Amino acid sequence: MKDPYETLGVNRSATDKEIKDAFKKLARKFHPDLHPDDKEAEGKFKDISAANDLLKDAEKRKRFDAGEIDASGAERPQERFYRDFADGPAYASHATQDGFANDEELQEFLARAFTDKGRRSQDTFRARGQDVSYVLPIGFLDVANGAARTITLPEGKALQVTIPEGAEDRQMLRLKEQGMPGFGGGPAGDAYVELHVEPHPFFIRKDDNIHVEVPVTLKEAALGARIEVPTVGGPVAVTVPKGSNTGNKLRLRDRGIRNRKSGQRGHQFITLKVVLPAAEEPELVAFLETWQPKTQQNPRKEMLP
């Protein structure tokens, strides 16, 4: 323990009144119950109280000055201050609030939140900005082939979004540090963009494969033909075999969606649909009226008893 005269800031010849005044001044400044947020107050108050206990007692002071006792004889036992209770869960008799546990994390938060104006937030507190999330409606073909889009945020900021080839409906894209700005030099939050893929009028996606129904004329189906069909990558020529029928399937290898992981493209499956001529064809009608099929055909045979 320090020299009691030094602790109270008085010299060795100080009068009782000088000692008392010195103690009063320091006690006002460091009493822990009056300065509950001062972490050092308790230790300091103990020291000045011990010094005062020793020096205010004329007999003890005399013995200390004569070197008969040392300052440690005046040390105080561990004392529980009022603030230890008043800030704790048992605080009820003088307060209207429900009590609850006091804990270090809270104290730290308090300190961060209430440090003085000049220091606070910018210098003492660093935090990541808030994450933000958006929904981006996107065309079927943009997803199939990949695309770049610019989202304009409500606050006017433009956000570049690269839609990866083969992205899926409801897929979430994370744009690192494109969210709200950070605090005190902390990094910005992330922006999350959820893709909502719009359905296509005739392409249907199943995993990496594309399914499409392609109409063919009676003549193309019956005689066979080389026709152009749409794919997600643009029109492709395909051969319709002679004698094709509605429901017949053709496969276009590697004309589907590129798999994001394997890099392999899916296929496009074409289902043919034979359509009769849209306009009147009197010659065809005349032919059919006289036509005698070689084989009798009943396509509803399986449907009827």
Place this chain on the structure above:
Amino acid sequence: MMRVDELIESISTLQRSDLEAWIRDELITPGHEAGAPFFSDMECARVRLICTLHYELEIDAEALSVVLSLVDQLYDTRQRLLSLTAAIAVQDKNVQAAIIAAMAK
């Protein structure tokens, strides 16, 4: 927990008449058991505080009730602040950051 005699015994400066006056003025509110008052650890700490204020810092009896009323308000406010911070402490880190940012303004 202490009885009146034990409390007076434990604090050398404490005068019985003063303690009785403080109880009368409701600066201290002891519990009662079998007709005899007793002091919880917290009330004992409060008595020690009052003794320091009165005997050592020489705050007179009238000023004492003003000081204690302010001290009580201080600790009430601290309790509210602590419950508020406890509520904030369980929030998302982003929420905490937003609150601190708003307070910095």
